[in-house]
Amino acid sequence: LSVEENIMATHTVDRASAHEILPQFTARWSSRAFAPTALDEAQLFRVLEAARWAPSGSNTQPWRFVYALRGTPEFARFLELMVPFNRSWAAHAGALVALVSTDTLPDGRPHPSHAFDAGAAWMSLALQAHAMGLHAHAIGGYDRTAAPAALGLPAGFAPQVLIALGHPGDPAALPAELLTRERPSDRKPLSDLVFRGSFAPAQAG
Amino acid sequence: LSVEENIMATHTVDRASAHEILPQFTARWSSRAFAPTALDEAQLFRVLEAARWAPSGSNTQPWRFVYALRGTPEFARFLELMVPFNRSWAAHAGALVALVSTDTLPDGRPHPSHAFDAGAAWMSLALQAHAMGLHAHAIGGYDRTAAPAALGLPAGFAPQVLIALGHPGDPAALPAELLTRERPSDRKPLSDLVFRGSFAPAQAG
Numbered sequence: 001l002s003v004e005e006n007i008m009a010t011h012t013v014d015r016a017s018a019h020e021i022l023p024q025f026t027a028r029w030s031s032r033a034f035a036p037t038a039l040d041e042a043q044l045f046r047v048l049e050a051a052r053w054a055p056s057g058s059n060t061q062p063w064r065f066v067y068a069l070r071g072t073p074e075f076a077r078f079l080e081l082m083v084p085f086n087r088s089w090a091a092h093a094g095a096l097v098a099l100v101s102t103d104t105l106p107d108g109r110p111h112p113s114h115a116f117d118a119g120a121a122w123m124s125l126a127l128q129a130h131a132m133g134l135h136a137h138a139i140g141g142y143d144r145t146a147a148p149a150a151l152g153l154p155a156g157f158a159p160q161v162l163i164a165l166g167h168p169g170d171p172a173a174l175p176a177e178l179l180t181r182e183r184p185s186d187r188k189p190l191s192d193l194v195f196r197g198s199f200a201p202a203q204a205g
Numbered sequence: 206l207s208v209e210e211n212i213m214a215t216h217t218v219d220r221a222s223a224h225e226i227l228p229q230f231t232a233r234w235s236s237r238a239f240a241p242t243a244l245d246e247a248q249l250f251r252v253l254e255a256a257r258w259a260p261s262g263s264n265t266q267p268w269r270f271v272y273a274l275r276g277t278p279e280f281a282r283f284l285e286l287m288v289p290f291n292r293s294w295a296a297h298a299g300a301l302v303a304l305v306s307t308d309t310l311p312d313g314r315p316h317p318s319h320a321f322d323a324g325a326a327w328m329s330l331a332l333q334a335h336a337m338g339l340h341a342h343a344i345g346g347y348d349r350t351a352a353p354a355a356l357g358l359p360a361g362f363a364p365q366v367l368i369a370l371g372h373p374g375d376p377a378a379l380p381a382e383l384l385t386r387e388r389p390s391d392r393k394p395l396s397d398l399v400f401r402g403s404f405a406p407a408q409a410g
Contacts (some may be wrong), residue, residue: 019247019254022336025329026258038259042224048399049224052392053231054328057345059390066400074402100404113345116365119324120331123259124230127332140262140318152403160321185264187257194253195271197279198357199305 004116015184028130029184030137032089035169038070039094043132047165048097050128056117062101063121066151070094070166080151082162083141089178090139097136098147099125104156118160129165137164220389229320233335234389235342237294238374243275244299248337252370253302255333261322268326271356275299275371286355287367288346294383295344299371300370303352304330304343323365334370342369 015026048065056062068074070082070093078096079087090096101118105111122138138161147159171182220231253270259310261267273279275298283301284292306323310316327343334341343366352364376387 015258017258019251019253021251021255021258021333025333028260030260045395045399046224048227049222049395050230050381052395053222053226055233055235055331055343057343059392061393061398062274064398064400064404066402066404068402077402081267100286112349113324113366115318115320116324116327118316119318119326120328121324122321123325123328126260126325127329128226128230138260138262144317152400152405154404157404161318168313187264188266190250190254190257193257193266193269194250195269195357197271197273197277197282199269199271199359199362200357203298 003178014189015186018190024127026184028126029185031135031168031171031182032137032178033169033171033174033182034089034092034094034135034164035167036070036092037094037136039166041069041086043134044069044095044097044165046132047125047129047134047136049155051121051125054117054121056120057113060105060114060117061174062109062111062114063118064100064102064157066098066100068096077150078162081142081147083143085166086141089174090137090162090164092166092169093164097163097165099160099163100151100153100157102156103158103161114158115160119158121164122161125163133168135164135166138162139164220391223395229332229335231389235332236340236373236376236387237342237383237406238379238387239294239297239299239340239369240372240374241275241297241371242299244339244371246274247301248339249274249300249370251337252330252334252339252341256330258322259322259326259329261325265310265316265322267316267319268323269305269307269362271303271305273301282355283362286347286352287344287349291344291346294379295342295367295369297371297374298369302368302370303356303357304365304368305358305362306365307361308363319363320365326366330368334349338373338400340369340371340373343367344369378403
């Protein structure tokens with residue numbers, strides 16, 4: 001597709017919801033086009049505040065947030081954790097946030113839902129960012145072995161995702177290989193995801 | 206506290222956000238007071254539709270939903286998975302939903318973020334339910350060993366949470382031990398959760 005066709009495609013992906021929901025859920029998507037301007041700390045804290053109020057198992061709140069603002073030495077350190085593809089576009093973000101969680105309960109037992117709970121916090125963060133006109137894009141493609149030391153994580157804390165956060169940029173400024181991906185992604189139909197009473201998948205043979 | 210004092214307490218917990226966010230994040234909380242009426246399947250599907258649009262690693266959408274409507278034989282089967290405390294109040298819900306996720310990528314490798322991604326879907330589900338005037342309460346206290354068979358899960362699918370979903374009930378109808386908990390929970394301050402550059406916790410000694 002040409003650049004123009006790709007920009008058009010951004011607006012023609014069918015994200016019509018099959019059942020009526022709040023517009024925030026389909027309007028939000030994971031863009032890679034960031035304006036290379038720093039994010040105000042005040043804006044960052046609003047985004048993290050939303051995450052803070054997420055529910056969690058026994059209200060344990062296992063999430064923690066380590067951040068780097070654009071233009072600081074730590075920003076480069078966060079970027080270096082990413083695989084090159086993600087680094088190429090996340091380099092333009094206004095802030096990078098490492099969402100980490102504690103895998104241990106206060107009583108020392110393993111936390112059964114720390115990753116799940118961290119995911120709830122991420123969703124709140126993403127929706128608040130969207131409401132503020134910001135882009136938030138979670139990145140799973142990073143060096144999970146190197147991340148704990150690079151982020152200064154104490155024992156018992158596990159990295160979940162790196163989040164690129166910032167003001168929207170012009171998609172036309174993206175390199176071609178990124179521009180082709182610069183559109184809201186589709187989803188499986190609800191009928192593939194929902195089962196009444198029992199999962200009971202089609203048994204082969 | 207007396208019943209009356211507890212009901213008052215529901216309205217006096219300080220959920221003022223420290224930074225301006227959408228009201229949905231602090232207004233939503235995990236009540237245990239359900240009106241014992243079945244949930245319409247159409248309403249259930251609206252709630253699940255919101256979950257469907259959550260972001261996930263490489264858009265893999267690892268979440269699946271197995272549900273039981275109040276008044277059906279499967280509803281009792283779902284309830285039996287819960288520890289007695291949760292069963293006591295979830296028995297009044299209009300529907301129970303098991304949120305499960307696949308721990309394997311399409312290419313057979315382990316899915317690094319299936320629990321995290323499922324948590325994002327749960328948050329969307331909870332916010333959509335709240336917007337519809339419904340209560341959604343995630344339950345981690347259930348028999349994780351028995352759940353896969355009871356839910357008919359194929360190999361590679363892991364249960365995350367059971368979700369009690371339904372119309373709000375009268376808190377005054379709750380037994381005393383539940384009524385004392387029937388209030389929005391607080392959260393740690395953001396200053397305990399957020400670190401600039403490095404986690405760098407206070408080092409003891």
